[in-house]
Amino acid sequence: METASKNNIAFKSGYSDVNGMKMYYEIHGKGKPIVLVHGGGSTIQTNFEKVIPLLAKNREVIAVEIQAHGRTSDRNADLTFEQDADDIATLLKNLNIGKADFLGFSNGGTTTLQIAIRHPKLVNKIILGSALAKRNGVPDWFWGFMAQAKLENMPKPLQDGYKKVAPNPDGLQVMHDRDAKRMVNFKDIPDEQIKAIKAPTLIIIGDKDVILPEHALELHRQIANSELAIIPGGHGEYIGEITTLKPDFKESELVIPLIEKFLNKVEK
Template structure:
């Protein structure tokens, strides 16, 4: 099982497919690199070296109770990139992973990262405040923490419904896809899943977005019930210098179905430019 070891001894598992220009993909909460398996295959089939890791405390990486903050997540990603000596690198992040790749690129990516892609990503900041009135109230995140702590198995089954838009008329998401969300969520340690709620909801990426000096594709579904587009992509695009915004009508938070097909086409076009 391929892993790298961080400075504090945490083992980070990763998948590595194909050959060519490297693309590293970062998953959302509470998932793991398996969330990107379709994208990994498509990218490898198109001549890229496609890599995805399990964030610390998630998937097959060490179930550590330490380091659940965005600076450490970005440093872990930097350790992976440096261990594999990746250059001319594109980074892709979904949801929490979108924040991770933005912080990584802004603070560690000089000389390595040439393109950034986010999808349904949390930047600039999710939490509602006077400066961010379109954000999500703290009570919603308190509810997530309570659900994870009380019965995370049932909570993940319930969360899969809005995650994939299964509560919308005409939804075609399968039970199998919802079950796989539950499966991946249950691989995350309880401490990691609980602590990461604060990380994805309260971390402010404003200065990271401003600091990016490489092209960024910001993708978002306009029916995202988990990371509403008004406080995310519509604000993020105004903070970056070299940004392209792609909005997918009716698309949910989870990247599935027609949304996945359109998103992948846009990513391949963006990477080829």
């Protein structure tokens, strides 16, 4: 593990041997651990650069990159949300972290659902940012778009974000194809698995999100100990995801106070 600094704030980063690949992670701040899980086609920075310094004021932020994304190596296997969940569980074991909060965005939110389902003992609280659990949770056009997905249609900030950190720029096509294939083959998470989640859960979406408000509401109804927040804006705008950034971006418009309030709440 090495220590680096960004904007003069020190953080640790490293690689861990995880189920046949080298998984990249960063650790920022001190306190109770919260694990950040990015979305498809993304890196730690393209999803979470704006929120990491804010969360790290009060917590130990462990940010990871999943298979074939950013600095993490690929392996000869398709991406699955279940495998991502198991990989993150293995990483935390390697880091000697027995329990943590989790914040997953987009595909990372779906992975966070799988962590809560498959590794409940690891989980304190979960935050599901624009998470998909059912195929009907997005408009019909989404699936046609995914079936025709081409690298050149991938948002340029995400392509640039990958190239900035990846050891092999040619991996961009691999990442894109693995993400597209995973979405084309997406299967509904069974109701009984969702209803079995006991962890306190905060569900967040934008009112102009790709995820339908009805889907977020259904998740809220199915997870007994959950809260729902629908925030004005698009997919990831509430965390300052890179493709949503505008020239007049303000940190004060992010949902960190809402997240902190949820995490700090003492469960009865």
